[in-house]
Amino acid sequence: MRVIRTAAAQLGPIQKAEDRDSVVARMIALMDEAKRQDADLIVYPELALTTFFPRWYHEDRAEADHWFEREMPGPATAPLFARARELGMAMSFGYAELTPEGRHFNTSILVDRDGTIVGRYRKVHLPGHDAFDPERTHQHLEKRYFEPGDLGFPVWRMLDGILGMCICNDRRWPETYRVMGLQGVEMVVLGFNTPSVNSQRNAEGIEERLFHHRLSVQAGAYQNATWVVAVAKAGDEDGHHLTGGTLIVDPNGKIVAELAGEADGVIVYPCDLDETRFGKETIFDFARHRRIEHYGRITAQTGVVLPD
């Protein structure tokens, strides 16, 4: 048994006007609750420190820079790191990263029990669009405010296991899990902010959105025999509703814990990394069963090439 007691720490809505100090206080309260439940690791959502700002259009791109962090930890997040160190709690959360070179990424980090940042991931699959779209019921400007991640899908040894990260829309892409699976990943942690209505198909409401969410993470877990910990920012942000759906999926693809509601909350589950072995050694023993000679299109072409 190699158990990581893992806390999936959902955040309820963060209004546009709420400042980082307030959010960090909420995150610390969740961490304290996770500690009471004896967690080793706490996972927070994507863009945990602010509202889901890609819904807001700024004609002047630079106006959006106040949503970004120029250092990590910075003044607002230092108390979170301090508490995590004090509690010996590993953690992962997402934030908007502005690099010293002026580049913008949708980023998450993996922080060990001693407060060291051991891993950094930058969101590869940016959904949405890069210019104002009057045909949508709401904007989803991730392609405007971020560039695609440039770090691939690495994994890291931490807490006696092999951990990886992805963010929100990445979870819908089987390539995400497979690249990590090919590095032996045992737990994928991911945060998300998913609008409850598809901006291009109003009829697609929250139940269908949650169905696609669960389907994608359960398939990714099963097909790579890995734990997946998926954590939502949920509820009504300035009139824009985000789905909940915070859950933990075992290496068999089963949901073992799911958080109800849209408020700040924690679920803790003892994830035994040794449970990944059966799948990795049998039906998904990649070395015995994969046939890469027939997968060429996956890396040779980006878009569709229709047959003659």
Next chain:
Amino acid sequence: MRVIRTAAAQLGPIQKAEDRDSVVARMIALMDEAKRQDADLIVYPELALTTFFPRWYHEDRAEADHWFEREMPGPATAPLFARARELGMAMSFGYAELTPEGRHFNTSILVDRDGTIVGRYRKVHLPGHDAFDPERTHQHLEKRYFEPGDLGFPVWRMLDGILGMCICNDRRWPETYRVMGLQGVEMVVLGFNTPSVNSQRNAEGIEERLFHHRLSVQAGAYQNATWVVAVAKAGDEDGHHLTGGTLIVDPNGKIVAELAGEADGVIVYPCDLDETRFGKETIFDFARHRRIEHYGRITAQTGVVLPD
């Protein structure tokens, strides 16, 4: 609207002693029923003409050759082709193929309304093992009796659409659907013979097997915005039970039709290929969203490479 009225034609068990003429008569009865329901296309299971023989061990490999077809159509299957032509019914079914060069494949074909074989697929992901395994509760010798398919995952234009095939265990591998998705596939047809008990984990019974089946085909459909038609051989073959789970999944990942029971039976559903457009043009518009520069491991390495 580009509707293919599609019949998923499940076969109940085929005992070891049952001959091909008898099986073909059952297949024709299902075709007649599909025609009464105005189907354009009928899909039968993997290895439709015989029992699931990879459960039987022959020390002399050549003894198994009697399970294989040396020509298609051959004497036993000619009546099936004749009836399909007469009814103007397109069809797909699986069989064990022995080539003139003496090669063995687990094969399926796609036959147009006029009886022309327009497509041939050879199973790429062979599960199981190649030698007798005394530790298993039953044998699964696909790696003994077949070589891996050598044709990749092509697609074909037929019935005013783009169709592809895969077989059984292929459906658990996201690469299968993705390679076809990258060719614009609108309907994947597949047959399967899935033992109701995992030969390496007895506790994994039929409900869990069906869960993994549904999860895999629903994720493949959603993530490539394609119809998937999955057809079982079901029930008790000489004391060895196969799951049912014949179903049709829409391009949204939803099960729209599912056949109950383990007997011969047909479900017909009007699959509108234009329903694939929304997914292909928005969230799974590959050209806009895929990032192949980060997928390299998927085709560069077969097995796992652990991090340092």
